[in-house]
Amino acid sequence: MRLPLKPLKLPPSGAATLRSFSAEPHPSPPPPPPSLEGPDPSSHISQTLSLLQTTDPSSWTTNTTLHTLLSSLSPPSALKIARQLPNYQNALHFFNHLRSTSQPSDSISLAFQAVLEHAKRESPDSAGKLYELYVLSKDQNTPLSVNAATLLIKCFGQAEMLDEMIMVFDAVDEEMVNTDVLNLVVSGFLKWGRFDDALKMLDEMFETDSGYPPNSNTTGIVFSSILKRNWSGRSVTDEEICKLVSRFGAHGVYPSSIWFTQIISRFCRNRECEKAWVVVHEAMNSGLDVEVASCNALLTGLGQERDFARMNLLMKEMKEKGIKPNVVTYGIMIKHLCKFRRVDEALEVLEKMRDGELGIEPDVVIYNTLIDGLCKVGRQEEGLKLMEKMSLDSKCNPNTVTYNCLIDGFCKAGEIERGHELFEQMSKEGVEMNVITLNTLLGGMCRHGRVSTAMEFFNSMREKGLKGNAVTYTVLITAFCNANNIDKAMKLFDEMRENGCSPDAVVYYSLISGLSQAGRMDDATFIVSKMTEAGFGLDVISYNILIRGFCRKNKLDKASELLKDMEKNGVSPDRVTYNTLISFFCSNGDFTHAHKVMKKMISDGLTPTVVTYGALIQAYCSNDNIDAAMKIFRDMSSSSKVPPNTVIYNMLIDSLCKNDDVEVAISLMDDMKEKGVRPNSTTYNALFKGLQQRNWFEKALEFMDQMTEHACNPDYVTMEILTEWLSAVGETEKLRKFVQGYQISASTA
């Protein structure tokens, strides 16, 4: 049933309900025409009020003074009186009295609105109470004022009484519906995650000439709901967000700059830079003042996609539109120049900033980015100089990050001592160190095989009160695993939990990897169960590691169990998974299963890689089936378009030479040259062995020259073969020259 609702004029105070949900000031309705009232409406109201409060409701019908007062009651006064009555019960009596005395329906409506307002304030379960009253009003055919409807919609929306909410909304007269009412409905749906229902309401708002077009509150409600971390509804795709922004934009409304920037960042994070680009340009072209923060978000995304062209274009557009880059903008440009090792260009930007050419002073982040960039390309000495230089720039003192970058730079270069010196300089200069400083130094020590030094250092830091975090333990656990000290790694894992440091996924991954590598599959399985208990899942790489571990132990049953587990957990096998299995079957000489897996791989939409073919070629070679190996080799480059690499050629050349097919091996060397695949020392070693069998000395000399020419360094195997062979034929002079050439090429390299 649809209630007849008439639009009502509202007293100024009537806007209160709207104001509570609307950020925009509601336009004040005109004051009620004085002609309806007596000479003094406020005294009229106070007289009525005092009479209502001093007499019993049961006597109201017979009270002639009251009758006279109410006979000239205007609807706005009815609202005021009902509101000023002390409580809900009084207001309800008043409302009932107005009904029984056949007051104008406008007055009854507004009195009912006040009853609802009282009920909302007084009742602990206001939504339930309001619903009762709403049903009552429907039964009594009391028209709802727009504010009463608004109040009900808002209240039901908050109480997740969405059917009731929409029932009230449907009861509102079309001509009374306005943007604010629709905003409340949309907000109610979104609060409970009902995106699709909200979308239907938005569709109505977007319709041309809807009479209730979206406004900035609408965008605020929509985007703050769906972008919040605790969004409970179905996941909203970037596509949908993009469309929404455009549709709002067509109505000239945009999300606030904060949400706009968040949307841009989200698109960029999801590698949907194109959408971010479109949305920003739509906004710019519609004349919106896009803030520099939004542009910065887009620049970051473009940088991640290596789209330098568009980065520069955006910078140009910003300039045209008068959007001034800030220090963050230059930070992004510098960061991405550094990332692509264009450190000198990044330094030029710094110089321009220091010259005052850009009107923006460099800050500590700019310096840190550059110092890190220098360190990452092995120019840590320059980084150190830049740190000294920034100190001379007033108020730009090195901080913890500055030192961390430099310590990492020196450690990565193997200069652990310099790293340690910087660490000591830090405390001398009063720069606080943090857990990243500790982890950086520990990582440096571990990488250079100084695991026990690292452990001692960690212990001394702990004594000083600095606790390690999950990263610290990952560094140490990995180092102990690599040093084949699995027991110590396991001990550290227990220790970290005793110390109240909860392991994260990476800690588990590194331990699983270490244990699998060491062949301790039972321990690895145990850690997997611990990991699952802790609520972490395995990713495809850790599955691959485990599968490989079990294959090496010849436990195919365990490996296939893991495959089933993957499927159950929604982790799809990748090329490596299949290659691991193919290698396993190949190494067992089981070509039937190897080919079967390869078929499955292809049917899963994965193309075989050079590793797949390599496994097969390797297996056929060790089975002395060089013809089959050569057939695969030809297949891969012709039909499947997987170019063979050095490893493939090495296996074939080695096999051919061992099989005394040196001519074919040499033809493969030519093939390599033609295809631009570089031979390495393994290639030459295989070939030299074959040539030695045939005693093709001249050919060997040719390839020795080629090695020198290509700056391919001989290894100890090369030296062994050549020393034996050349001294046997009394050509040690040739060998001496060869070694000399190697030394020259090594020094120029």
Add this chain to the structure above:
DNA sequence: CTAGGGTTAG
């Protein structure tokens, strides 16, 4: 702006 791991052919 800074720190952590991990696979497949040899």
